[in-house]
Amino acid sequence: MLDKDNILTQCNTMCKDTLMETLDITFCDVSESFLIAKMPVTPKVHQPDGVLHGGAMVALAESVGSAATYIFLNSKDFYIRGIEISANHVKSIREGFVYAKAVIVHKGRTTQLWDIKITDEENQLISVVKLTTIALPKKK
Structure with missing residues (x-):
């Protein structure tokens, strides 16, 4: 059985002193098939004309997809890296806030493919992201 509170605590603890902390990304929901993170939309993540910067959305998407890979592979023996994102x-x-929901498309032993939808607080689609991650074995 999935220990939701423990997983979310673990994900949020990993964010300390990282880009995720800088962007105020927090993990807020998880199930057997998805992981969700949220990010506030403030001037800190705006582009010059006052709207959310596309790069901040991509950072949010890669953060949630990489964390989901780590969780769903149950892999303390691997480094997880994003290798392609669009x-x-x-x-x-x-x-307001944007929410990124990572759902697995392909769960291979080495590579994983994620579909990540970014929505606003009214569940309106803001961005669609495809992320490929790789699990690299840690040297012992």
Whole structure:
């Protein structure tokens, strides 16, 4: 059985002193088939004209997809790295929160493919991201 509180605590603890902490990304929901993280939309993550920067959305997506790989592979023996990411931004947002939901498309032993939808607080689609991760064995 999935220990939801423990997994979310573990994910949020890993964020200390990282880009995720800088962007105020927090992990807020998990199940057997997905992981969700949220990020506030503030001037800190705006582009010059006052809307959410596409790079911040990509950072959010890679953060949630990489964390999901780590969780769902149950892999303390691997380093997880993103090896390819593509994003289509379909709507702008100026304030509030965005939520990134990572769902596995392919769960291979070495590579994993994630579908990540970024939505606003009204569940309107903001961005669609495809992320490929790789699990690299740690040297003993």
